[in-house]
Amino acid sequence: MTSSIAANSDFPQLEVHAGATSLGLELPIVARFYQQMMLIRLVEERLLDLFSQGLLFGTTHTSIGQEANAVGVINALDRSRDIIWSNHRCHGHFIAYSGEVEGLIAEIMGRVTGVCGGRGGSQHLCFRNFHSNGIQGGITPVAVGTALARKEDGSVAVAFLGDGTMGEGAVYESLNLAAVFGAPVIFVIEDNEIAQTTPKALTVSGSIVARAEPFGIRTFAYDGSDPVAIFELAQEAVNYARAESRPCWLYLRTERIGPHSKGDDTRSAVRLEQARARDPIPPMQRRVTNAEEIDAFCRSVVDHAVESATAALLARG
Numbered sequence: 096m097t098s099s100i101a102a103n104s105d106f107p108q109l110e111v112h113a114g115a116t117s118l119g120l121e122l123p124i125v126a127r128f129y130q131q132m133m134l135i136r137l138v139e140e141r142l143l144d145l146f147s148q149g150l151l152f153g154t155t156h157t158s159i160g161q162e163a164n165a166v167g168v169i170n171a172l173d174r175s176r177d178i179i180w181s182n183h184r185c186h187g188h189f190i191a192y193s194g195e196v197e198g199l200i201a202e203i204m205g206r207v208t209g210v211c212g213g214r215g216g217s218q219h220l221c222f223r224n225f226h227s228n229g230i231q232g233g234i235t236p237v238a239v240g241t242a243l244a245r246k247e248d249g250s251v252a253v254a255f256l257g258d259g260t261m262g263e264g265a266v267y268e269s270l271n272l273a274a275v276f277g278a279p280v281i282f283v284i285e286d287n288e289i290a291q292t293t294p295k296a297l298t299v300s301g302s303i304v305a306r307a308e309p310f311g312i313r314t315f316a317y318d319g320s321d322p323v324a325i326f327e328l329a330q331e332a333v334n335y336a337r338a339e340s341r342p343c344w345l346y347l348r349t350e351r352i353g354p355h356s357k358g359d360d361t362r363s364a365v366r367l368e369q370a371r372a373r374d375p376i377p378p379m380q381r382r383v384t385n386a387e388e389i390d391a392f393c394r395s396v397v398d399h400a401v402e403s404a405t406a407a408l409l410a411r412g
């Protein structure tokens with residue numbers, strides 16, 4: 096059963112496919128964004144739980160703490176024509192793009208009902224215009240190529256990168272060619288200051304914000320966890336890339352609250368406390384009047400998705 100939870104025509108519509116019924120509300124933007132963030136949070140918490148029970152195929156990287164980036168950036172795109180290239184930490188980007196909670200959970204549980212038949216897992220998603228790949232920096236040249244190939248339709252491409260990917264040569268070759276050829280690609284940098292267990296200070300020289308300027312690439316930067324602010328900035332970046340047929344650099348300073356993958360978090364208690372202080376969910380919870388209703392709806396979507404994935408056939412029996 097398909098339920099539409101976002102019926103305001105001013106903003107791109109997100110359909111959530113689930114056995115749960117719709118809230119039946121025309122949600123204003125803050126509530127809509129809160130709902131998408133909550134859905135991402137609950138899916139990822141459930142994935143960690145499923146992993147600990149041995150019910151996932153392969154590994155998983157959650158974006159707990161970074162949900163505002165996914166929601167802000169993806170909602171600024173035209174889902175029907177823009178092309179998304181995501182990385183290993185892609186669940187939030189994917190849910191904000193597709194609302195396919197059931198298809199994602201089934202995919203990571205290795206079920207035939209997954210969005211890629213249960214064979215790709217979250218690091219090899221391919222669904223409509225959304226793609227993910229776990230090789231750090233590997234998607235950047237591809238994003239530039241697709242932006243060039245599709246720019247005549249007015250499409251833009253987006254590539255999501257982490258701070259720990261700033262050491263990959265392919266990123267700089269991509270920046271150079273994107274600027275030289277005029278590729279409308281938005282490089283989104285989610286700087287959570289850590290790559291797996293290595294703090295950025297140990298591996299990244301100079302400024303990440305200023306990284307693209309020497310290539311003649313315009314920069315948009317934000318430090319915070321308000322999805323509406325990220326959405327507005329991302330809209331500016333997307334409008335610029337589309338109208339000017341130019342690349343741009345959208346730098347987002349963020350915090351990863353959970354582990355890199357499952358239990359591998361070596362950060363100090365003080366550093367983790369700083370990260371948690373920037374959790375984007377509580378401030379949004381305070382901004383919406385019907386948070387409890389939204390939470391209950393999201394929970395039912397996730398419960399239903401896990402139930403139906405569990406009942407489906409394994410792709411690799």
Ligand SMILES: Cc1ncc(C[n+]2csc(CCOP(=O)(O)OP(=O)(O)O)c2C)c(N)n1
Nearest residue numbers: 183184229230231257258259260289290291
């Ligand atoms: C080329 C390459 N080297 C190493 C890895 C293993 N690996 C996966 S994620 C990751 C850390 C990435 O850090 P960052 O780019 O900051 O993104 P974040 O995980 O913080 O979102 C590493 C080292 C990989 N996937 N690809």
